[in-house]
Every structure is written in structure tokens, then in C-alpha cells.
Amino acid sequence: MAAIPKKKLVQWDPAEVKAELLAKYPSKVARKRAKQIMINEAQGNETPEISANVRTTPGIITMRGCTYAGCKGVIMGPTRDIVNLVHGPIGCSFYAWLTRRNQTDAGPDGENYMNYCFSTDMQDSDIIFGGEKKLTAAIQEAYDLFHPRSIAIFATCPVGLIGDDIHTVAKRMKDKFGDCNVYAFSCEGYKGVSQSAGHHIANNQVFKHIVGENDAEKPGKYKINLLGEYNIGGDGFEIDRIFKKCGITCISTFSGNSTYDQFASAHKADLNAVMCHRSINYVADMLETKFGIPWIKVNFIGADATAKSLRKIAEYFGDKELTDQVEAVIAEEMPEVLAARTDVRTRTEGKTAMMFVGGSRAHHYKELFNEMGMKTISAGYEFGHRDDYEGRQVIPTLEVDADSRNIEEIHVEPDETRYQARKTPAEFEALEKAGYTFKQYDGLVPDMDQGTIIIDDLNQYEAEKLVELMKPDIFCAGVKEKYSIQKLGVPMKQLHSYDSGGPYAGFKGAVNFYQEIDRLVNSRVWSYMQAPWQKNPELSASYVWE
Amino acid sequence: MAAIPKKKLVQWDPAEVKAELLAKYPSKVARKRAKQIMINEAQGNETPEISANVRTTPGIITMRGCTYAGCKGVIMGPTRDIVNLVHGPIGCSFYAWLTRRNQTDAGPDGENYMNYCFSTDMQDSDIIFGGEKKLTAAIQEAYDLFHPRSIAIFATCPVGLIGDDIHTVAKRMKDKFGDCNVYAFSCEGYKGVSQSAGHHIANNQVFKHIVGENDAEKPGKYKINLLGEYNIGGDGFEIDRIFKKCGITCISTFSGNSTYDQFASAHKADLNAVMCHRSINYVADMLETKFGIPWIKVNFIGADATAKSLRKIAEYFGDKELTDQVEAVIAEEMPEVLAARTDVRTRTEGKTAMMFVGGSRAHHYKELFNEMGMKTISAGYEFGHRDDYEGRQVIPTLEVDADSRNIEEIHVEPDETRYQARKTPAEFEALEKAGYTFKQYDGLVPDMDQGTIIIDDLNQYEAEKLVELMKPDIFCAGVKEKYSIQKLGVPMKQLHSYDSGGPYAGFKGAVNFYQEIDRLVNSRVWSYMQAPWQKNPELSASYVWE
């Protein structure tokens, strides 16, 4: 396929762009959005402040979903051997049924409920008289049919409002069954301001009800947990492949292709590697406080980032055997990656991208675009917090607003019996002296170029304007945004579901991504929008017979 | 499916019908057709005479095909391990490519050329300068590619006209190869008056070039050949199943699912059972004259006819073991047949059929319709001869016209070394005294009811008239006729190709046929032709709102 030459580079002044985006808003909205649209003018290490994790404006068409989506859809969805029972009217369970592309390997035990959709399908009578009886019966029926090792209950909007006590019901059934752990999530959709609250609610319950349930020793020399990886399009499988090859044992992944037992054994790992900072950094903190497992930020999106992350893990264990193996793996995997990269760069170099997705992805995928020589001219998160933009140093300064206040924060203490420091203070010190950083994340902003535009909770109106004004070669967001962007003639790549592509993580994933982006930004298709008669509209006389 | 009640029986006077059919013809054509349209007024054993195997009238849309079709398509087509190479322009080979439904079992040796189409694709230069060189090259290429045990060459129209000597070419290549029998068929489409001439040409060559080539003894106690069975829709497989069950060994079938070696060993059988009298009775005669194998007419279309034919074969061998086995098989197979028959008869009894097909089929299938309680009100052959209508007794009286004269008649003598009477004169006499009849066929006419109409070489115009006047419940012919009949709202069953149905032979075949006819004559579909607004056409005012 011949690359279609595009007249680049569109000239634009970020201040003008920002003004354009705000122009049409009522003043109240304009003031609010002004704080969420930031022109990147980072000087040195002082980053400008952005407003994030704040309410969505009613009536403004947002990309965001709800707390239930974050809890059931994102965090618990990928866990295969837990029966995820949604307590509420049918819709919420239906929409979360197989619509995220968390891949799952049923494994030897063959337990896999991912393809099923479970609901109490609440009716008006349940709303009036309460739904606890129906929930109890549904749990019993699920248990009788499947005898799963665990049943998770998710509350949707009305449940909280009518006051069903799902936690008591769960407890009662857990005690009744004995061989099946049952627990509940109060993840009503109206809580918080985005999916983010749902991640938090989910992770808290996993930590409270599952982590530490299994104290059996796990084999393996270099044991880690991978936090915040959801195995979209098989990303997790690729990372597992690489870990295996390196000799690293992944005790548990939160929560891609995960099982109940993985969570239950998470405390047996010696290091937590955090992928998606937004959805899970607090779990890493809790695991450290309670069990003494230190954590580091990693990123397996991008081949170079993957290599860097592997080396960081190896450095932590400080064992030559592992270091050598990691280097050997990198040496073996990179040539193919570089070959693909060199090839596509001839067609992608200098092209521009925009990304508005997730709470870390927009940052992670910048790595891949960099590797292709593509510039990210605007980016932002759908449900990120300030620390995801500006770095963890701002965390102490974040004020907790009304919406976040009700999202439970668990206070954890070191476990009397099971807390165990993974290294001596001296060892930690030595590492840090050598420049090793634990629990460190600097956020998206420092990585963005001067003058690029960073926008939190981008909405449909702004997205359309942005594309019209800045004419990127590719735009990345979710399925709801895909087709309105493409109508404008700009290819759109879904970075939630990958448009049924992937994996894009690790080494093989990088190659997949290079090729996919090459296909998109160089496709002939976008040249078909104009019909010949639009190109030269003059008429009749001009027709030439043979 | 509920049977749709039909107002029966249409009243018609055969003489009027005949007059109607002839009314529109130019007088010359009318005179000719009058002799081919016969009202059955059989009294006692004297059958009225019909004109058959005569020229088709130019311009009158006939059902007939050509000599090539009869030779290559019908007789040689079903033979799987002979490369059938058509010498001529591409069309004739293309049209005969997999369009008949002779099923084939590639067998252990796996040789099967049925799915292939071979042609010399003659070009104008070949017509001008002669095609022998190209034919020679094509034979060589086929030999080099496939190394078949035999290659058959078929001449299409131009070949005879330009005088290619295909027989000499064949002989030369046969001698050259040594391990591959090559022979040719002068079956140009213009010869004879129908497919029938092609059957004759094919069978003559098979007899001359293949039969008797293999003198190796064949195992089996009750050895027969089945002549004139072409395994359409798997008929032959069903008959083989029954033979096997009875302990009868079929040395060769002419020519359904046949192989070169079967033909070559045909003279090793002790009895020839003739299915399609038209296409092959003369081969049975030659096999008797040359090798001493007697022949009988059989019919495996219809369960009762099948039983009758099996008993006739058993009676010939006159061995209790065989007789008992045959009776056991019949006893085992018939209950299912009778159950199906009883069921469908509740819906088919009294319905009427028409059949215009083949040179024996119209007669054979009458048996099946009888078994369903259906009356055949008109029938005829596409390429039958007078003996197929009136019985073999008329053969001596048939005058050979210009068109038949050029179809070779082989004169055969008893084989010095291999002729062997299968029974002593006394044994034959005993059998015949017991009412056993050899080489006996009484034809279609005696089996047709008084006043039914028998028509030879029915054409499209007459078919349409006939259906309009006599309103049968089902009409049987070939694919060319199918849709014009069905446009009239009368279901049409193909009895050449079975509309991708079958098998219809033997016991299981009978059940298939019962059910297929039941489906056709009782289908709801024919009630849909009229739209509601045609049923009650009055308008507007009458619309009733709720």
C-alpha cells in the first residue's frame, strides 16, 4: 500500500485553540473547563496545575462512564472464576456483558464465567418492597448451579437508594455455604465523578475480602505482582510470556486473566509492579503497609518501556542470574521490533496523534507513538486525577471534595504475623543511592512537549473542535468517540478495546501497534471521501467521448 | 405440515386433450406429432403402436439432448478412474462437468477424475488445420500429469466434420504408453436423434475395448452385473448395500460408480440384471452371445419392485441359502418402508402424476407412484424406442431409418475360449417352465391405465398445455422443464438429477421418495401465489380500523 502524502504541518496557536474550545460555553461552564484545559508550559521541574477528577457538567456530552462500570466492568470483570452477580435492573449487567475485551484463559481447572452475564433483574416490586430476598435467592441459585469458589455482588443505582443491605446478605450466604466466599460492592453509578471511584471501591473490597486468604507458599525465585493490567486484547498474555522467558514469577495480576486464588496469594510476592497508576496505586500502598511489599511504577506499553521496566524489576532483585536473563531476552526480542519500527517510521515519522483515554493509558501510549516518530500534540485523561497529570508529589495537596469523600479509604496496619520487609534498610538505601526510585510516578505532563494541550475529561464538542483546528493524523479514545471523529476523515483508534486488535503491550505488542497505526494513518480510505464530481464540478460540455 | 386439500379430479377426455395439443401446429408437424401422442387403449395383449426414436422437429423446443450427452454425459461420465478427454471446443466439456449427479466413491485406490473437466479446447486453427496434433499432445499431457489406467476420447460436432481420425490417434497413444488403455468415441452431437445414439456408441466401445480385458477370477458365489444403473443421487450405493446384505456379488455396474476394471471383468459374472432397458439392452445381448451370460430385466425403483427383482435374481441361482437370505433381507427392510408408505398415503392417495423422462425411468417411477396410491395420468420418454413403450416383441419389426443406420451395430460371435453357458439347457427349461422369463421386457404401455395419454419426445409447448388441461398434482421431467411447470403452480420433480435429492432406489430410496413427493404435493407454497388483494379485490371503504 502506497503511503498517501498528507500536507502537514497544520499551524496552530495553543492559546487560540483553547479560546476556541471555550468560546461557545455558558460562562459558568467556560470557567470550569478553563481549569481542565491546560497549555503545557512546563519550565524546569515546576508543572502547571490542572483541575481533574471533578464533576462532569450535566448536559455536556462526556466520554465518562460510572462507578459501577469502573468497579464491575474494569476491575472485577477480568476475573474468571468469580461469579459476578449484578444486583439491580437488567441493563447494567447486560451492558457489561463481554463488551470489554479482557481476554481469559480458562486454565486447567476450566472455570470461566467471563462469557456469562448474571443479574437479579430487579422489578418494580423489588424496588418497592426491597430486593434483599431476591438477591439472596439469586445467590443461592448461582451457588446451586455452578458451585463457584466465590460470588461477587455489585450494587447498581437503585440498590443504595432503597437501602438493600447487600453486605449483610453476602456475609450470611458466605457463612451458609462455607466453601464459597461471597462479598459485595457498593458501586452505585451515582457515586464519585467517574469510573475512578469504582476502581477504588473494587480494589478496597478485593483487599479486604480476598488478599491474604491463601498463605500457602508459592514456588518461584523472583516473585512479583503486576498491578493495574487488565489483559485487553491479550496484553497480559504477552507480558506473561515475557516474564516467563525472563524467569520472573507473577503471583497475581490485578486483574487481567486473574483468579480468586491469585488475589488471595498476592501477599506472597516480593515486589509490586504498577502499570495503571490511576486505578490501583493505593492498593500498592496498602500491600506495602500491611505486608511490606515495596512497589515500583512500570510500563509495558512500548518496546523500550518494556525493556526499561524489565531492567527495573531485575535491578530490584539485584541478582546476576536474573539480570543476565533479562538482558538476553531483550537482546532476543528487540531486533524484530526494531526492524518493524524502522519500516513503519518511513511512513509515520512526523505525523501527529491525540489521545484522550483512561487514567494512565494516554501517558503509556505516548511511548509507542514516540517510537514511531509521531508527536502527541494533545492528550488527557477520562478519569485521571491530578497526580496522574502532575505526578505523585501533589497527592498531599489534593483536597477531598464532596464526591470523593464518600469513597471509602481503608486504613491499614502492618500485619502482626505476616508483615515482612523485603529488604534491609541498607539494601533499600543502596538501591536508592544508585538512583532507584520506589513508589514514584511523575505523571503525563512532564512528558508532553512545550505548547501541547492537555485536557481533562474531554467532551464530544471539544473533541470535534480540536480535530478541526489541529488536524491530527490519528485520534485515540473510546468507541463512543470513534465514528464522530472518523466522519471528519481522521482515523480513530480505540485505546480501551483496541478495535478488536492487540495485544499492544510488550515486544510483540509494539510490533502489532506499529503496523496497526501504519495501516490507519496511511490508509487510502480517507482519500475516498471526495467524489470525482466534487473534485471537478463543471458540467456537460466537457464530456469527452472516445 | 397440514395437507392442503385440493379440489380433484379434473375431468378430461383424452381425445380432446390430444386434439388440443395438436391444434396449433403446422399440418406437417401435427401429422408427425399425432403418431407420437397415443391414447392408451390397450385391449388384452395387443398394444397400439407409437412412433418413437424419430427426429426432433427443428424449432420445436425439445427436452432432448445430443449423442455426445448420451455417450460422455450418461454412460462414461460415472466412471471414476478413466480420464474422459473431450476433443472439441470448450463448451461440450464444460456443460458435462459435474452437472449430472452420478455419485462416486473414490475407493481405496483413491483414483477419481469425476470432479475434473478435460478438454482440448479446439481453436479455429485446429478446425482449419485439423486437431489431431493437439489431441495427441493433450493425451500426452494428461498421461504425464495423472498416469491414469485409461483415457477415453470423445468427439464433438466439428471433429467428425473436419475428419480428425481420433481412433488412430487413440491406438497410437495406447501402444506408446503400454500401461494405459486409450480409445475414442465418435459421438458427435449431430448423430442419431437423441441421447440414445450416444448410449449405443458408448456401450459398443466399452464392449470392444474394455470388457474381457481382465480374466482374473473374481471372488463371490452369486455373481451378477447390474446394467443400466448410473448411481444418480446414490441409487447405486443403496442397491449395492442391498446386494451386499443378500450375499450377491456385483462384478460390475454399467456404469454407476464404476471403474475400468469392473468393465474389464464383466464377463466373469453369471447373470446380467438390466435396469435401464433403453440404454443397455443390446450390451446384455452381446454379453450373452459372446460369453454366455443370460440376462433378465430388473427394477430397483420401488420397494415392491426391489423385492421382486431380488427374488428373481435368487430364483435364477436357485440356491436355498441365497433365497433364504433374500427373504430375510426383504423381511427386515420392508416394515420401515410400509410404515412410511402408510403415513404418506394418507396425504397422497388419489393424487395424479405425469412423467416425461429418459428411456425407462418414466416406467420405473410409475411403480413408486403406485405405491403411494398416485395415478400416472400421462407419461412418455425423452429418447425411448418403440420397444420401451410396447415391449421387446416389436424389435424385429422396427425399421432402421437414416438416422439410426450410421450408429454402429456390433456383430459378436461366441468367444472361443471364454464362452461358457451358465446353466444346462435342462436347467434353463425348468426355470422357464416355472414361468421364469429371460430377456423379457413388456414396456411402459401395458402398465398404463386405459385412457391415459402416452407421449413420445414431449416438448415444452405440449407440456404446458397438458398441465393446463389435466392439472396433475406433480409433473416429472428435467431441469429445463422444471420452472416453466412450476410457474403454473404445479410442483415439478426432476427425475434426471432428483433436484439434489435421492437415493430413490431400493428400500431406503423408496422411503426418501415417498417423503419427497409428500413434501411436494402437500406443500403450503403453492397456496401463496395469490395475494390477499387478489382474493378480495374490493377497495377503500371496506378498511376496518380497530
Place this chain on the structure above:
Amino acid sequence: MLLRHTPKEITERSALVINPAKTCQPIGAMYAALGIHGCLPHSHGSQGCCAYHRSALTRHYKEPVSAATSSFTEGASVFGGQANMLQAIDNIFAVYDPEVIAIHTTCLSETIGDDLKQIKKKADAEGKIPKGKEIISCSTPSYVGSHVTGFSSMVTSMAKMAEPTGKKNGKLNIIPGWVEPADMEEIKRLVGLAGVKTILFPDTSGVLNGPLSGEYKMFPDGGTTVKELKSTGDSIGTLALGEWCSGEAARWLDSKMKVPCRVLDMPFGLSATDRFIDALRMIAGVSVPDEIALERGQLVDMISDMHQYFYHKKVALVGDPDQLIAMTEFLVSLDMCPIHIVTGTPGKKFEARIKEITKDMPYEVNVRAKGDMFLLHQWIKNEPVDLIIGNTYCKYIARDEDIPFVRWGFPILDRQGHQYFPTVGYKGGLRLLEKILGVLLDRLDRDAPEQSFELVL
């Protein structure tokens, strides 16, 4: 096995729904509202509902689906959503400037008892609704009915826009029900051929099957105009296609606006289309044009030509009541045997209607309203079928049980064509036959032993 935990043995379930054959009301209201020209659907609830509905519709149509939400917070859930709704109205008219905002409720706003009529009054009083702009609304609690009833509720709200002038407009209202944009287009084509002037509502053709032209229109060219909707009260009558989707709106116009109505089945298949066309020509007092008669004849022709492949094939069906009723009748008319039929939408009269249609069939029929696909799968395990017809979720059953599968209904997430090619009318019937035949013959070809692999079928 993808659904490895589904047992053959069937146990009654009183509380647990597994693999639903329905979803909730609001998405139906949203789809219906997209059939109004220049309309922005609005979901009065927490933002997740709106996100889910937009995603589902987008995946089905591969087209942009715009809709706004009140983005309830916990506070709003306690103190009521009026403030959010009023703010939303301001922002929507300021930023998107639609002709109409079509608001539907959710389980959240219904549970706390928000009163949309009252909110609209307030908005009006506060001058938040620009002159000439419309706000309509309907109540669609997710814990009642299904996506089908939600669709029906919004369609009824559309009917309630009627502003009779007392002077008849000579037009016929046609309520097509929840069918594809291509189906609505086809209905308009047939009606046009029959020479009947109509108001079709809703009408998503030109909205959810749009072109790629380099331009993004938040409000595409298609859709029923407000002017037309206001005029429905002056129409000579209303044909409602489908009791579940369209009956309520038609009867409202009948009882309140004195516009007589008739509820027909959705025109899928031969007989239902016959009844639709027959109604049209009688209402219009015209005779059926040759073009329609030809299309009908072509459908009958293909039925007769291919009957041998349809005859007595067993079929499992899952979908929505109006569609299933018409499809069941069509299959029976082909001498096929629909033996397992499930809808998630409640309604005993659905089961009665199906039993009536299938009464002469040679097989026992399993039919269930308010059923789910888990039950359907169990039925199939107990009595296998030759064909499954339903939405994309059926592919898991089809693969596990190795059964030919035709995608039809909502949602179709993994194939294309449904938004471009109608299945209503006679031409639609031809398409359905082609698809059914295609999968049956593909299977025949796949499983045929080499001896009986056929060139001609």
C-alpha cells in the same frame, strides 16, 4: 466450550437471570428519540447509563450516537436531579442547539421520584427553552418492562406532540416500531409505491446509516421532523407495526386525537407483508402497483425454488416480541419448524400468539416470555436445532453446539449489513431467505461426504 458451565438439565430459577434476552428501557427510548430530526436524547440519571446506551448503539450501527446525561452525583441522588436537569437544558441549547431534547428517566431518577413534567414547567418558567425548541420526555424506569417498552414509551411521547388543527392532512401515520434504518427506508419506499402519503415515526434512516463525507453532522439529515410529529393528529389514520413497539402510541392518537388506528404485525416475511400492503391499498383506495406485486412474486418464487432446504428444519429464535411473532409466522410458512422461542420482554400474550402460529407444527414448541438465553441454550441441548436466529450473543451458543446461525435483531455487534439492507417487506423476505439458505447450505457443503458433495443445489 465458551459456555462450559451451562448444564443440560433444566432447573427453574426464580431470581437469577443468566444471559439476558432483553436490556433496560432507557436504551429503547434513546433509539426512538434518534428517529426525530434534530433531536438530542437525554438520559436523566447517572452518566453511566448514557455511556452504556451510546456504546451499545454505536457498536450496533458503527455510527456516532449523541446523547446527553444529567450526570447525577451522590448529592443529586439525595436532593433530586432537578438542578442537574435544568443546568443540562441550559448547556445543551447553548452548546448543541438541537430542535428537540427527548428526555427519558432511569431507575435512579425514578426511584428518587423526579418529576420531569414539573422540571419542564420550571425550565419553561425560567425561559430556559428557546422559542421554537421542544422538550419531550417519557418515564422509563429500568426495573419495568424492557428496551422494547422503553422504545414504546418514547414513541408515545412523540405521538403526544400532536397538535391537531382540525383540518385533516390526508396522510397516514405509520409507526414502524424498533426496526433498522434500512427497514424504515424500505417501508417508506413501499408506501411511496402504493401512493400513500405518510408520516413515519420514528424514522432513523439517514440518522444511523449515514455517509462518510468528511463532515460530521451531530444532527444528521434524517429523522421525523417536529412539524410532521405535530401534524399526526390531523392524519386520516395510524398503522402501528408491532403491538409491543407501536400499539400504545397508535391507541393514544386514536382515543385522544380521534385518529383511527390499526395494529398490524411487523412486515417481516410473506404473510405479514401481505397484510401490511393490503391495509395500505385499502386505506388509500388504490390497487397494488405491479412493482410490489413483482417483488411479492419473486419472494414466492424463491420460497418454492428452495423449499426443499427449508422443509422441517428446526429453528431456535431469540429476540423481541414483535419481531419474533412475524419471524415465527414466516418460518412456519416456509415449512420450517421454530421449536425454541425466547424473548426477555414480559408478556404472556406473546406466548399465546406463538402457540397459535405454531399449532399445526409437527414438533412440540418451547416458548417463553421473560426468559433468558441460558434457558434457550438448555432447551437446545435437550432438543437440538438446525438453525439459530438471534442477536450476536447467540454466537456463543452456535459455536458451542455447532449450529448454523443467522444474525437478526438487536444488537448485532460483529457483522455489517443490517443498517443498509432491509429485512422488512418482500425484498426483505428475499434477504432473509438468502441468509437462512446461505448458512444451511454452507453447513450442507461443509458436512457432505465427498461422494455427495454437490455442484448444483
Place this chain on the structure above:
Amino acid sequence: MLLRHTPKEITERSALVINPAKTCQPIGAMYAALGIHGCLPHSHGSQGCCAYHRSALTRHYKEPVSAATSSFTEGASVFGGQANMLQAIDNIFAVYDPEVIAIHTTCLSETIGDDLKQIKKKADAEGKIPKGKEIISCSTPSYVGSHVTGFSSMVTSMAKMAEPTGKKNGKLNIIPGWVEPADMEEIKRLVGLAGVKTILFPDTSGVLNGPLSGEYKMFPDGGTTVKELKSTGDSIGTLALGEWCSGEAARWLDSKMKVPCRVLDMPFGLSATDRFIDALRMIAGVSVPDEIALERGQLVDMISDMHQYFYHKKVALVGDPDQLIAMTEFLVSLDMCPIHIVTGTPGKKFEARIKEITKDMPYEVNVRAKGDMFLLHQWIKNEPVDLIIGNTYCKYIARDEDIPFVRWGFPILDRQGHQYFPTVGYKGGLRLLEKILGVLLDRLDRDAPEQSFELVL
């Protein structure tokens, strides 16, 4: 294996054709003649030819195909077929009474040198041709060209019926070439939308896709009328769609009747349809109507939506030159890779054209005119493909090699739909995409491991 004797290793063949990708001229002449209203095709040769052609067309269309034959006997082959032909003319007019008899020759009558013009003269002289009836004829020896050239010859004979009055009729001649009845109907629809008055010839719509109504019409309602054919000489111009099928007739009208012509590709796929529509609007001096622009936009939309599944998929194609040229261009425009392309019809310029269209493709292209399906199969064995597009005979290759297969071209003997749903124009393009996507995604679903079995595609 069905084609178990086909070796991977390719050896050149000089004389032996195996599994042809063409058939003989007369069937093309017969199909073209069926596109004249009230015409009875007549095969001047032995009766087998006619029987074979009628059977082949009948199996493809599942419709009655009437045609007569001279039923040569051996005698006629020696003394010439004039007597048979004259007798046939008598009988045909007496029994069937067509408006036109369209005679084509065969290898038989050509080899013996029958002169149809002379025979027609004699028939005329002997008053065998009733007043107002027509006899046209063309020469179609089976040992020259292919079914495509035979079609072209009869179409040229139709052009030769032109009787210019000197007064322009303001119409545009369109010669659609060998496409399906549904395609001819679609071309008429597009032309109608563009507001161009045309004479389309031949036109088999309404002839070979007729209804089942209880009535059998030997001469159905469809077809180009004799009146129209006589008027083609007065037209403003001729658009010939397809060099092989339609070029000769168009050029004859140009040179002999001074009706200017332009030969375009058959309008399959986006670009070829663009050129067709662009030609129409320029000739008519109209701007392209929104309806056509919308259909175009929908096609582009679906291409962009599904591009990921088409991208770099390898395709093997077999069929006729005009169709293959357009299809190859369409596939390339989807970023698919047609790598093996065979037609049985001779013509080196076919190979040149294909090479031109595929020159930017990342793969080596095998193309052969006057090739056969045995060669195509061998190419596939050496370089496997993701998709085969061709007539029904491809199913043997598709099954042996386990390759997704889309039926397109002539003959299609084992599926339905081609006579009812067009593949020309933008809507036809949508149908082609739907079909291609269907088989590719079916394969994806079939082969996906359970971990990556997708709900949404």
C-alpha cells in the same frame, strides 16, 4: 480431497485444458438474446448445444429459459442446415409467435459454413417472416473466443437493429454487459436518479428474475423492446460498460451510426461506479443527486469501518475479464491483495490491465488470460490466499484448501440471491463488502481460540 490429483508443481500445458474458466460463445449469445423483449433465442446446430445452454442458464437463475434449435441430423450436417432453419422459422412463428428470433451459430453450423444472412433472405423471400417480426443473427463459432465474446456478438447484432430517423431521441444508450438481471435493474435505477433517459440493452431484468404467480409467460414482461433497439441510432451517445462485453457494439454505433461512445469499466466497486456516475452527470449536464451521493458515502463509510479486516488479505479471482478488472480495482482500493487472477477468455490486454491496477501491491501478482481453474488451484497451492471469489466451481478448491469463498460471476449453481440483489453501483459495493466480510469474519470466529473469541468485531 475432491481435486486430489492436482499437483502443486506447475507444468506448462500446450493442448490440455483442465477445469475451464470459460465456456463457449453460443451461451453468451443466448443470454444476451433473452434481454430482448419477446425474443426467442435460436441455436443453429445440433440440439445438444441448445439443451446444454438452457440447462446451464436455468440452473443459474432457477427460472425457465426458452430457446429453440435447428436439431441438426447427420444429414443436415452433410447437406447444410438451411432446410432445418427454414422449417424452424415456420414452426417457431406458428407455435410460439415471438417478436424476434435471435439466431446464433455453433461450431457445427460454422464448420459446414451455413450462411445465416442468406438463409434469412430466403425466409424473407418465401414470406416465412410475418409482418412486424424480426430475425437477427450472429456468428458464434464455439472454437473462437468464449461465452463473453459470444455475448458481445449478439449485443452487436442488437445494435445493428438500429434504424436512425435522423432525429435525435435525447436518450443515452447504455450497454451493461453480461451482468445479472438485478444489476441491470440497479443501473436503470441509478440512471433514473441521475435523470438521464436511456435505452439499456440487453436487459434481462424482468426476464430471468420473474415472479411465481400461477401464470407462465414464455415471453416475460422484461427486456429491451424492438422499438427501443431500432431507436439506438438516434441516441445522443452510448456508454458501454466493459470492453469485452460491450465495446464492439458501442463502437459499431459510433462508426456506422455516428452515435458517439465511451467504453467504461463495469461499475463494480467504488472507483468504477464513480466513473460511471461522473460520466452520467456530465453527459446529462446534471449534478449528482443526493440519493446517489448518500449511497456513495455509505459505501465509503463501510470501507472505513471495516478496513482492518480487509487490509492485506490475499485473494484469488476467477471469472470474466470485465468483471475481474472492476473487482480487482475494487479489492485493491480496499487494501486487499488480489494475487491470483484467471480468466478463460483470451486477451493479452487483460493481463496488462490487471498488472497496471495491481502495480503498487506488496505482493507478486499471477494473472492469466486463457487460463483455467486447474492453474488457479496450483497457484493457490504455491501461494495460499485468504479468500476466493469466483463461480460455483471454486467450491471444490475452497473445500480442498479450506479457504473462505464468495460466489460471484457465472455460473452460480448452488446459492440464491444473485438474481435479486445487485453487485453493481454503490449499493452493490455494499453487498460485496457484506459478503466478503461475512466469510472472512466467519473464518475468524471459527478459528479463534476461546481466549480471543470476540463479541464485538
